[in-house]
Amino acid sequence: MSYNLQTHAPSSKVVYIDSRDAQIYLTYDNEGQPLTSHFQYIFDDSITIKENCDTLISLHSASIPYGFYNMREGINDRLDFRIGEHSTFESNYTDSYIEVDEGNYTIGSLLERIKQQLENKISQLNLDPNANVYGKVGNVIFDFSYVKFKQKCLLAFSNDSKKDVEIKFLFSSGENKERAVRAELGLRINDEQGFYIVSPTENRATNELFYSRIINEADPEYYYKFLSPNCIDINNSTRGVYVRTNLTTISTLDTQTGSYSAILARIPIQVNTGGIIFHNPNNSTHKAIIRLPFIKAINIKLTDDRNRLLNMNGLHFSLALQFDFIYRQAPIQELTQIEARMLKNQREDEIIANRLLKKQNKKKKNKS
Secondary structure, eight states: OOOOOTTTTTOOOOEEEEEGSSSEOOBBBBTSOOOEEEEEEEEEEEOOOOTTTTEEEEEEEEEEOOOOOBBBTSOOOEEEEEEEEEEETTTTTEEEEEEEEOOOOOOOHHHHHHHHHHHHHHHHOOOSSOOOSOOBBOOEEEEEEEETTEEEEEEEEOOOSSSOOOEEEEESTTGGGGOOOOGGGGTTTTOOOEEEOOOOOSSTTTTOOOOOOOTTTGGGGGTTSSSSSSSSOTTTOSSSSEEESOSSSSOETTHHHHHHTTTEEEEEESSOTSSSSEEEEGGOOOOOOESEEEEEEEEEEEETTTBOOOOOOOOOEEEEEEEEEEEEEOOOOOOOOHHHHHHHHHHHHHHHHHHHHHHHHHHHHHHH
């Protein structure tokens, strides 16, 4: 929303806020330590606003260290899977999950981490959840790689046991579906991606690597491997930093909630992890209106796109808020139906009169 600032209105104010100066931190982690991304600052001197003025607030500038992770605890750190023998998979299976340590990963390091976790977890599982009829799965070896020219993941596995093993990733039905590692691998929420292999037989060498069948069997290069349907999105959980305050409640709409939100500004991430995310004054184009008699305290919160709090891992940030003031103008009353009809008739009469006047002037010129 844009407003015309008035030269005779009270002068603007810029408030510089550092998270280290917060009087109250509003969120704590599991260890009881305060999260620097959510706090309240109370002004010693209130910002008073004249009775006939409204206040416009905008993000003037910001300096935020890139200290949060792309794989975050409780957000995108688990992967549910189901494993069993292929022939009896619908009735006999074991559900389990792996957990990825939070941190900043590349697609290569993430695939390697998931591969290690899956292999370790599966080596400890029995195929039948109710009895040890089938015993251990055996040495399952996963082969995960990144296909750069397609920007997708190539997934496969082999098994040295004498069982036809099938594995499914459970994105829509797993108990950890709300915190699934999914888009980071190029996989879709409604797909319960399945993999299966055929155990070694007399006609096949026991050291041969047998890959899982795939969806796109028409492509010989990937016939025994599964290619993710979507491009990988390693930064799926955080594409921008959202600055939210308790003051902005009527000037920003959010498609996540479908209503007004507390978003003051969105800052794009244009640096690598470990860098500093800057917001400069020339980026401040949006001003949110506030209708309060005074401002005594302000809450600041840094979130991702889905309003999930960012964990700065102990790092502090600073920002500057600009307050502009404008005089209120008397609202323009809407015309009644009768007034609108009279105005319309008046305009039509003026148009007809102008046409007649033009004709008369033209006749006078012709006579002269």
